Structures are given as structure tokens and as C-alpha cells.
Amino acid sequence: MTLGERLGALRRRLGLLTKAASAVALGCVVTSLFAANAVAADANHLAVAPGGYTPMAPTPGKGMPVDGGTTFQTQYSATGLEALWMHDNIVMVVLIAVSIFVAALLIWVMVRYNARANPVPSKTSHNTLLEVIWTGIPVLILLVVFVPSMKLLAHQYKTPPKDAVTIKAIGNQWYWTYAYPDNGGFEVTSNMLSKEEAKKRGEPEQLAADYRMVVPAGEPIRLQTFGADVIHSFAVPSLWFKLDAVPGRINEKLLTVKEPGVYYGQCSELCGARHGYMPIVVEALPRPQYNAWVLTHAGGKIDGAPESAAAPAAEAAASEAPAVAAASGE
Numbered sequence: 001m002t003l004g005e006r007l008g009a010l011r012r013r014l015g016l017l018t019k020a021a022s023a024v025a026l027g028c029v030v031t032s033l034f035a036a037n038a039v040a041a042d043a044n045h046l047a048v049a050p051g052g053y054t055p056m057a058p059t060p061g062k063g064m065p066v067d068g069g070t071t072f073q074t075q076y077s078a079t080g081l082e083a084l085w086m087h088d089n090i091v092m093v094v095l096i097a098v099s100i101f102v103a104a105l106l107i108w109v110m111v112r113y114n115a116r117a118n119p120v121p122s123k124t125s126h127n128t129l130l131e132v133i134w135t136g137i138p139v140l141i142l143l144v145v146f147v148p149s150m151k152l153l154a155h156q157y158k159t160p161p162k163d164a165v166t167i168k169a170i171g172n173q174w175y176w177t178y179a180y181p182d183n184g185g186f187e188v189t190s191n192m193l194s195k196e197e198a199k200k201r202g203e204p205e206q207l208a209a210d211y212r213m214v215v216p217a218g219e220p221i222r223l224q225t226f227g228a229d230v231i232h233s234f235a236v237p238s239l240w241f242k243l244d245a246v247p248g249r250i251n252e253k254l255l256t257v258k259e260p261g262v263y264y265g266q267c268s269e270l271c272g273a274r275h276g277y278m279p280i281v282v283e284a285l286p287r288p289q290y291n292a293w294v295l296t297h298a299g300g301k302i303d304g305a306p307e308s309a310a311a312p313a314a315e316a317a318a319s320e321a322p323a324v325a326a327a328s329g330e
């Protein structure tokens with residue numbers, strides 16, 4: 001080996017070492033960034049927005065049907081975006097192409113092979129190549145639809161992670177109640193607003209409700225549905241969410257709302273006389289605002305808050321209780 005070659009080899013080795021060292025350094029930086037993020041996320045999780053809670057005004061056209069709309073509402077969940085992409089780029093493309101092809105074949109047969117244009121018809125009854133093609137191509141088309149369809153199905157029924165907030169939507173004849181077991185167990189009763197009241201508040205009529213189902217935005221939610229009397233269905237089109245609420249069983253599905261907003265839906269299972277008058281309003285708020293909303297309820301507590309933080313409130317509540325009892329005893 002000449003001196004030049006040795007020097008070259010040494011330089012390469014040094015280069016590799018430097019690369020390895022910088023990769024390790026980068027790894028450390030990334031890890032610490034993630035750690036810092038986790039701490040920040042934790043602090044944010046318990047933060048309470050100053051000024052408390054005021055109901056969010058809906059954005060016109062967002063999370064609600066629009067006049068003259070012909071396709072799905074704009075989607076605000078990951079599965080919604082995936083499903084809409086599949087609808088627009090796979091299902092509709094295949095559907096339109098097949099419809100045009102079949103219509104063209106029909107027209108061609110009608111024009112070229114009617115009794116007048118073709119008085120002596122062919123007696124052919126088999127064509128192996130043609131039969132292989134018209135079996136094979138539909139199989140391929142089905143495969144093209146099958147793969148993303150199964151993926152979407154799996155994504156839609158992904159089990160919520162352990163730390164997801166649990167919210168229960170209970171269908172009643174004819175209104176919804178929402179229970180928050182992870183936030184102290186309070187319940188919200190939600191009834192449709194009258195036409196006049198909805199107008200006054202700037203909300204779409206027949207879709208607005210007096211009390212909303214408030215959820216944290218951008219966080220996984222374990223949404224459980226239950227029917228108190230008959231079968232209802234909890235459905236919000238702009239979140240690509242529909243889950244039946246059945247008496248005697250609990251259905252569960254993961255819901256993640258991508259960004260803050262007000263999203264409207266309706267009961268989607270014929271449940272009796274006022275089925276059309278039990279709308280759903282999901283209000284997704286940033287975590288601090290969600291916490292502020294939770295704390296407006298008696299017994300409301302921030303999910304994941306350490307027990308020590310909840311204890312003083314509980315103690316205060318407990319110390320108040322005997323005083324009330326004593327007062328009433330006098």
C-alpha cells in the first residue's frame with residue numbers, strides 16, 4: 001500500500017467516525033426535544049384557559065351542510081380524510097370508467113348488431129381469450145378497491161390508546177346525554193334549540209343544541225355509545241363518525257378531531273316520532289379551554305390530573321357537606 005492509499009483509507013475511516021458521532025449527537029438532540037415536548041404537552045394538558053369557557057361560534061360552512069352541496073362535507077378527522085381520498089381518487093374513478101365503458105359497449109351493440117344492420121348474426125358461442133379477459137379485469141379492479149378499503153376499515157376500528165379520554169354519548173327519546181367518566185363523571189343533557197333561538201345564536205336551525213358535547217381537539221377520544229330506550233345512532237358527517245347507540249350494549253370507537261371547531265350531526269337511526277329533532281353538536285376545543293369547560297361543572301376534574309391536585313377540591317366539598325347537613329338539621 002502506498003502512502004497515498006493509506007492516507008485515503010485513514011481519511012475515509014475518520015469520515016465514518018465523524019458521521020457516526022454526528023448521528024449520535026443528532027439522536028440525543030431529537031430525544032431531548034421529544035422529552036421537552038412531552039413535558040410541555042403535560043403542562044399544557046393541565047393548563048386551564050384564563051377567562052373560563054364561552055361557547056364557540058360556528059364557522060359558516062365548516063362542520064355543517066352547505067346549500068347546493070353535492071359531495072361529502074370537508075373532513076376534520078384522519079379517517080375522514082383517508083375515506084374521502086379513497087372516495088374521490090379510487091371509487092369514483094373506477095365507477096365512472098366502468099359506467100362509460102359499459103354504456104359505450106351497449107350503444108355499440110345496439111347500433112352495429114341490430115337486426116337491420118346485421119341480418120345474419122354470428123353463431124360464435126365461446127371465445128376463450130375474451131372470457132379470460134372479462135373475468136380477469138374485474139378481479140383486478142376488485143383488488144384495487146379491496147386493498148385501500150380494508151386498510152380504511154382497520155383504521156376506522158383502531159382501538160383507542162390507553163390514555164384516551166372516555167366520553168359516553170347516550171341516545172334518549174329524543175335527545176342526547178353526554179357523560180364524562182374521566183372528568184369527574186358529570187353528565188350534560190343536550191336538546192335541540194328552537195328555530196328562533198338557533199337564529200339568534202347564529203347557528204344552523206335543526207342542528208343547534210342548547211348544550212354541546214365538548215371534546216379536546218387533537219387528542220384521541222374513546223367515544224362510547226349507548227341507547228337508553230331504543231336504537232339511536234351517533235353520526236357527525238364532517239368527522240366521518242357514525243356509531244349505533246344500542247340498548248343493552250356499549251359500542252366504542254376512536255374519535256380524533258383534528259382542529260378546534262363546531263361540528264354538527266344528527267341521530268341517524270329511525271328512533272321514533274322526534275327522531276329528526278335530536279341533533280348532535282361536537283365542540284372541539286384546545287386543551288386549556290376544554291379544561292376550563294370541564295371545571296364549569298359540579299364535580300368536574302381534569303383527566304390525568306394528579307390526585308393531590310384534586311384532593312383539596314374534594315376536601316373542600318367534603319367539609320361543605322356536613323355544614324349543609326347541620327344547617328338543615330337545625
Ligand SMILES: [Cu+2]
Pocket residue numbers: 171172174231232233267268269270271275278
Ligand atoms: Cu335517535
